Amino acid sequence: MESVFLTFKIRNKYNLLKDADSGYHMDIKGNIARLQDFYVLSVKAPMGVFRRPYYFRETVEQMDYMGTGSFFIVFLVSLFIGMALCLQISAELGNLGLKMYTGKIVGISIIREIGPVSIALVYAGRVGSGMASELGSMMLGHQVDILRVQGVDPVKKLVTPRIISSVLMLPMLTIIGDAVSLLGGYYISVFVSHQSGFFYWSQIKEIMSFENIISGIAKPFIFGYIIACISCYAGLSTKGGARGLRESTTSAVVYSMIMIILSDFILTRVLFYVLGMKV
Amino acid sequence: MIEFQNVSLSFNNNHAVLNDISFKAHFYEKIAILGMSGGGKTTLLRLMLGLVRPDSGKILIDGQDIVTLSESELRDIRMKFSIVFQEGALFDSLNVRENVVFFFREYSSLSEEEIEKKARELLGKLGIEEAIDLMPEELSGGMKRRVAIARALAGCNPRMVLYDEATSGLDPLTADNICSLINDLAKGEPPERTGFIIVTHKVTDAIKVAERFIYLRSAEIAFDGDISALRNTEDPELRSFTEELHIAEKYI
Known part of the structure; x- marks a missing residue:
């Protein structure tokens, strides 16, 4: 079977599909072909924004599903992560007599690292699996074939709105999630750890530097793009009925999570270098 | 004109779905492709639309080989067809x-x-x-x-409509209605007529709509002819496949 975003000419040239799934040789060829497909998808789909027709309605629908639909779970997860983190940090700092720095450490941890990563992981679980299963069932139900037969580019119609929405919505959810986590930290700091609320917020204010904010905001754009590309690719590669759908949904979430963690480290390193932050 | 030239396709584990298939068809023709389930009937339609690529052979649509075309180049070719999938899609x-x-x-x-x-x-x-x-x-x-x-x-x-198992899973009355509808939509005289290819394993439905019958067996075309040739075939497997037609005619 061939995926919808296939570069037929290139595949024909290297004969990549001819003996599909028939042993070791094809495994290597198959993996190269899949990598090539993924590359084509992840480059071609965002470029769709600059070409007619524009799918505004689909993009808004996806933004609603990804953004509004994920709000509650992001709120819940962020609140409890903020509270748990503050609890752990204030306990440890209390032993060292440095409790007054709780706000600062909680703030930096959440804004730079824990907020973007945890929200991206939650988002991959909810939105990534949703995208993969939706596109997967469209593949199995021949709806994607119908689009192709009628001359509609499925990548532009189905993938571009999802990537754009994901890239826009994840940073917004991250900002909200970070704020909620800080509020959770505030609650623990004031009502459990019995510190001054004013001091907590002044510490947070202190760490709201350009470097920290950029460091926390840049990551979700990349994570959103990665999650959407991987999930759409997994969905559009679905074959083989319910079992295939299960596999593509699982692989969408698993690969998204792995890539989030890996890219987080690389991004952190790059941002440290670009923003001139010292280790 | 649609032309398949020695088209072969195999899927997993080199299982041949179609083997050295060759035939020609005009857009205005009323064709039924018959065969057992999993016999490559639907794949034939998908090949015609460039949704699947053959391992070897040529597929010419109005003289243009679609096998090497890219997705964007296939767009104009596909606009000559419309397709109705089994469950409607x-x-x-x-x-x-x-x-x-x-x-x-x-x-x-x-x-x-x-x-x-x-x-x-x-x-x-x-x-x-x-x-x-x-x-x-x-x-x-x-x-x-x-x-x-x-x-x-x-x-x-469309110059031709492709029906993939358009009547399967339907009760006889509804299937009959769909057949009448398919016939109505293909009214007119060749070469202006909008033709169709219906893929089915129900011979009685195929008889109601088609003028030409192609029977696929073991990944090859075992029969290609009109209704009288189908009725008089000596091929034992095809005869058993068309048994329901003979029974129906006997009762009528």
């Missing part, structure tokens, strides 16, 4: 109206009123105008096929 999140006008919205600059009028016209022609606001999951199997046919006709002016 309706867009689940859209109601009947939106499904039918889907391609009007994609391609035409018609106003909303005109699009609504076109949708009602098409659905009226297929006898399901009352279902215009229903969602796909609220439709029966027969209605789904009708909506899918309406959508296939709405997209463009």
Whole structure:
């Protein structure tokens, strides 16, 4: 079977599909072909924004599903992560007599690292699996074939709105999630750890530097793009009925999570270098 | 003109789905492709549309080999066809109206009123105008096929409609209605007529609509001929496959 975003000419040239799934040789060829497909998808789909027709309605629908639909779970997860983190940090700092720095450490941890990563992981679980299963069932139900037969580019119609929405919505959810986590930290700091609320917020204010904010905001754009590309690719590669759908949904979430963690480290390193932050 | 030249295709573990298939067909022809389930009938349609690539051979549409074309180059070729898939392949999140006008919205600059009028016209022609606001999951199997046919006709002016198991899973009366509909839509005289290829394993349905019959067996074309040739075939397997036709004729 061939995926919808296939570069037929290139595949024909290297004969990549001819003996599909028939042993070791094809495994290597198959993996190269899949990598090539993924590359084509992840480059071609965002470029769709600059070409007619524009799918505004689909993009808004996806933004609603990804953004509004994920709000509650992001709120819940962020609140409890903020509270748990503050609890752990204030306990440890209390032993060292440095409790007054709780706000600062909680703030930096959440804004730079824990907020973007945890929200991206939650988002991959909810939105990534949703995208993969939706596109997967469209593949199995021949709806994607119908689009192709009628001359509609499925990548532009189905993938571009999802990537754009994901890239826009994840940073917004991250900002909200970070704020909620800080509020959770505030609650623990004031009502459990019995510190001054004013001091907590002044510490947070202190760490709201350009470097920290950029460091926390840049990551979700990349994570959103990665999650959407991987999930759409997994969905559009679905074959083989319910079992295939299960596999593509699982692989969408698993690969998204792995890539989030890996890219987080690389991004952190790059941002440290670009923003001139010292280790 | 559609022309398959020595087309072969195999899937997993080198299982041959089609082996050295060659035939020619005009766009105005009424063709039924018969064969056992899993015999490569649907794959033949998918090959014709460039949705699947063959391992070897050529597929010529109006003299142009589509095997080496890219997705964007295939667009014009595909616009010559429309396809109705087995379960209708309706867009689940859209109601009947939106499904039918889907391609009007994609391609035409018609106003909303005109699009609504076109949708009602098409659905009226297929006898399901009352279902215009229903969602796909609220439709029966027969209605789904009708909506899918309406959508296939709405997209463009196809020169040929491809029906993939259009009557399977339907009760005899509904299947009969669908067959009449397929016949009605192919009215006119060649070469202007909009032809069709129907893929089915129900010989009685094929007889109702088609003039030419292609039987696939073991990944090869075992029979290609008209109704009289089909009736008089000496091939024992094909005879057993067409047994239901003989029984039906006996009772009639």
